[in-house]
Amino acid sequence: MSKPVSDKPIVKALVDLCHLHGVEQVVISPGSRNAPLIISFAGSEKFECLSIVDERSAAYFALGLAREKNKPVAIVCTSGTAALNYAPAVAEAYYQKVPLVVITADRPKEWIDQADGQAIVQPGIFGNFVRFQCTLPLSGGHSDDEWYVNRILNEGFTKCTGVTPGPIHINVPLREPLYGKTVYNDKQARRIEVVTGNSRLSDEQVELLTQEISRYERILLLVGAQHHDPQLKTALDKLAAKGVVILTETLSNLDGEHFIKNVDRVVSTIEEDEQLFFTPDILITLDIPVLSKMVKAMIRKRKPHIHWHFSNESHFTDTYQSLTRVINGNPACILNSVAEHMPQRDKRFSDTWHKRSEQSTIRHQQYFEKLDWCDLKLYHLLSKQGLPSLQLHIGNSTPVRYAQLFEWSDGLRWYANRGTSGIDGCVSTAAGAAYASEVPVMLIVGDLSLFYDSNGLWHKYLPATFRILVVNNGGGGIFRFIPGPAETDELEDFFETRQGLSCRGIADTFGLQYLSAANEDEFTQNLNTFFAPSDKPVMMEVFTPNVESGKLLRKYFKFLKNEL
Structure with missing residues (x-):
């Protein structure tokens, strides 16, 4: 006999279709208006239901789960401002193309704007950051309601997990009583499937691209943040x-001996009068964000003749202000076909880039021979550590930029919230990935990001393999490096927002083992303990000098450039 679930037919239909469309995990935040949803998801016994109190953290946690599993994950909250707290993670999921099913309970329409508790206007609350949104009908007692809900939810789920995946919003008005239960028969819900066509181009289209690329010698392909993709690597190896x-x-999670890595390390050395030798005739990009502002600025200044952009989005993305062709389909398949058909190009352009890469690597290594303790030295020591097989999540602002400057152990996988590039969910997202990952997850994060998202540790789903390295440089270190803030009187109070706080209390509150280091010797001595097996997650807080770290990073780029 089936287990009793909510007696709201609309809720049953929603829960059944979540299951049919591949949702396996549901992250629930507590409330009363969402009681029918909680009762039905938990009672169905078809889902793993996780309870996280803070809605903002819960949504980012689900983002990490969905990205790790490459499957849709549902999040469920009560009405009112609870739903608003989902917004940052929903926007991040939209730009990362991560499938989140955002389910918000709501008051009946007649009680909106009537001074009733937890009643705000929720339809359309996520605006431009969802691929689909709907508000379900209240009654659910008529056969047309059943048909309508089935049709509209099937449509939504296909947009959540389609060619261009992303979050969808399902708003569910619910009238009291909220806690009634019933047992339904085992009637199977109807799933509507969409069959997509071949993602490969026709022979004529491949010939068109081959002819165009064959007219130019200087071709550059730029890859930003993405999952490890062996098929794409194979295609790029052929192109190289x-x-x-x-x-x-x-x-990019692409390991290739013929690829130019450490982009900023190389591009920072290119003088204005020699940029012509490094800018391409043809630029090829994928529909994924690129971190390096340096390479963006250089290409925008000296625009290529041709710019191919691989994208399945409905809008045009013209990051480099030179777009000439949008290519729909699977980039790995298409680029593989182009690589097989295109003739060998003159190697002078490639040799120019590789020679500069080798020169910058030598200068990079020389810089650390007598470098004092600072942020940069910390990352240098960590990169030399020979990290075990793990997944690395990098906080935004300085951590993600520092990481790009170093060579790391093979086999590592790297992730960051670069869809919107905010610091607000770094901890929660990494925690979600750690819960789902088959390999240990390590988060490298700044002190402000950790404090901002400390609620990301406020749940019972942190595995003992989770590691957090907090770089405490006394505030937003990025503002001592980027042009502008460092020259203002408001730097420390309003940009850097220096706190003078420690993370020890946070580690104690949430049950993490705590380590600390304030210099090079303490840091290296603690690394073995940090990575050693433990019965609880481990946080190591590393204190670095804020003023000196900014100065030494600026000197680093000058050192790379001046002596070449």
């Missing part, structure tokens, strides 16, 4: 062998 310059970032 044909003389195409492949620029990758740490977040």
Whole structure:
């Protein structure tokens, strides 16, 4: 006999379709208006239901789960401002193309704007950051309601997990009583499936691209943040062998001996009067964000003749102000076909990039021979550590930028919230990934990001393999490096927002083992303990000098550039 669930037919239909469309995990935040949803998801016994109190953290946690599993994850909250707290993670999921099913309980329409508790206007609350949104009908007692809900939810789920995946919003008005239960028969819900066409191009289209690329010698392909993709790597290896310059970032998760890594390290050395030798005739990009502002600025200044952008979005993304062709389909398949058909290109352009990369690597290594303790030295020591097989999540602002400057152990996988590039959910997202990951997860994060998202540790789902390295440089270190803030009187109070706080209390509150280091010797001595097996997650807080770290990073780029 089936277990009793909510007696709201609309809720049953929603829960059944979540299951049919591949939702396996539901992250629930407590409330009363969402009681029918809680009762039905938990009672169905078809889902793993996780309870996280803070809605903002819960949504980011679900983002980490969905990205790790590459499957849709549902989040469920009560009405009112609870739903608003989902917004940052929903926007991040939209730009990362992560499938989140956002389910918000609501008051009946007649009680909105009537001074009733937890009643705000919720339809359309996530605006431009969802791929689909709907408000379900209240009654659910008529056969047309059942048909309508089935149709509209099937449509929503196909947009959540389609060619261009992303979050969808399902708003569920619910009238009291909220806690009634019933047992339904085992009637199967109807799933509507969409069959997509071949993602490969026709022979004629491949020939068109091959002819166009064959007219130019200087070809550059730029790859930003993405999952590890063996098929794409194979295609890029073939292109590199044909003389195409492949620029990758740490977040690209592409290991290739013929790729140019550490983009900022190389581009920072290029003087204005020699940029012509490094800018391409053809630029090829994918529909994923690129971190390096330096390479963006250089290409925008000296625009290529041709710019191919691979994207399945409905809008045009013209990051480099030079877009000439949008290519729909699977980039790995299409680029593989182009690589097989295109002739060998002149190697002078590729040789120019690789020679500069080798020169910058030598200067990079020389800089650390006598470097004092600072942020940069911390990352240098960590990169030399020989990290075990793990997944690295990097906080925004300085951590993600520092990580791009170093070579790291093979086999590591790198992730960051670069969809909107905010600091507000770094901890929660990493925690969600750690819960789902088959390998240990390590988060490298700044002190402000950790304090901001400390509620990301406020639940019972942190595995003992989770590691957090907090770089405490006394505030927002990025503002001592980027032009502008460092020259203002408001730097410390309003940009850097220096706190003078420690994370020890946070570690104690949430049951993490705590380590600390304030210099190079303490840091290296603690690394073995930090990575050693433990019965609880481990946080190591590393204190670095804020003023000196900013100065030494600026000197680093000058050192790379001046002596070449």
